[in-house]
Amino acid sequence: MTGQVSFDSHARSVLAASVEYVNRLTPGYSGGVAYAAPADDPAAITEAVAQALTAIGHPPKSVPVDDARRLKQLAGRMRLIFEAAAADDLDTAATEINALLVDTNARPQLDRGRDRPWSLHFHGPDEQLANGWAAGCAAGLALAVGSDLAGRLGVCAAPQCDRVFVDVSKNGQRRFCSPQCQSRVKAAAHRARRSAPE
Numbered sequence: 001m002t003g004q005v006s007f008d009s010h011a012r013s014v015l016a017a018s019v020e021y022v023n024r025l026t027p028g029y030s031g032g033v034a035y036a037a038p039a040d041d042p043a044a045i046t047e048a049v050a051q052a053l054t055a056i057g058h059p060p061k062s063v064p065v066d067d068a069r070r071l072k073q074l075a076g077r078m079r080l081i082f083e084a085a086a087a088d089d090l091d092t093a094a095t096e097i098n099a100l101l102v103d104t105n106a107r108p109q110l111d112r113g114r115d116r117p118w119s120l121h122f123h124g125p126d127e128q129l130a131n132g133w134a135a136g137c138a139a140g141l142a143l144a145v146g147s148d149l150a151g152r153l154g155v156c157a158a159p160q161c162d163r164v165f166v167d168v169s170k171n172g173q174r175r176f177c178s179p180q181c182q183s184r185v186k187a188a189a190h191r192a193r194r195s196a197p198e
Contacts, residue, residue, distance in 0.1 A: 009119070010140075011140050011143050012168075013056060013136075014137050015144065017052065017053070017137055017140075018078050018140060020052035021072075021137065022075050022078050023163045023164060024048045024051060024052045025045070025048055025049070025076075026079045028162040028163070029162050031160075031161055031178070031181060032158070032181075032184060042065040042068070045065070045072055046063040046064075046065055046068040048072075049072075060129065064130075071129075071130050077096060077099075077100060078137060078141065080096050081093045081100075081141050084096065085145060085154075086164075093145050094146075097138060097142045100134075100138035100141070101138050104124055105124055106122045106135035106136070106138050107123055107124075107135070108122055122136050123136070151167075152166055153166060154167055154174060159188075161176075161177060161181050163177035163181075165177045
């Protein structure tokens with residue numbers, strides 16, 4: 001697949017939110033070191049959710065604790081989807097996405113912002129923070145996996161890093177969550193070549 005990836009602005013936004021939630025709210029490894037997700041401390045979870053939304057340009061006025069906890073649970077489920085898609089196990093990814101769509105009660109709706117045309121958005125059963133983002137993230141992942149863009153959901157290939165990403169590059173060859181992880185792998189390969197006997 002070549003050419004720029006064509007997710008609309010809403011899909012890009014909810015996929016970016018999915019990445020931020022998974023990377024900030026699930027444990028694992030990040031950049032070569034262990035990453036501990038926020039424990040069940042309300043302040044830590046709400047701060048992580050606020051940081052995730054701020055990172056994608058949607059800083060919240062406040063994050064209710066119940067919504068933060070629900071989004072943390074959602075992040076764990078979305079991690080399974082990214083891992084399945086990265087392993088080319090689209091059956092597992094689709095099964096989990098279908099369950100999320102039902103659980104979040106995602107419903108399509110045309111919305112129009114000021115000075116913007118109508119666009120398709122996905123909403124939860126009400127406008128609570130967690131309901132809206134959970135439904136949107138589920139629908140965004142469904143749009144990716146249900147198209148030829150499923151291979152664009154990835155998990156970092158660097159050693160000791162399992163952070164996720166959405167590859168929006170032209171060539172679709174992204175393997176790392178960040179330039180730092182890519183540099184770590186290149187530096188390690190360079191050191192290995194230099195120390196190899198001739």
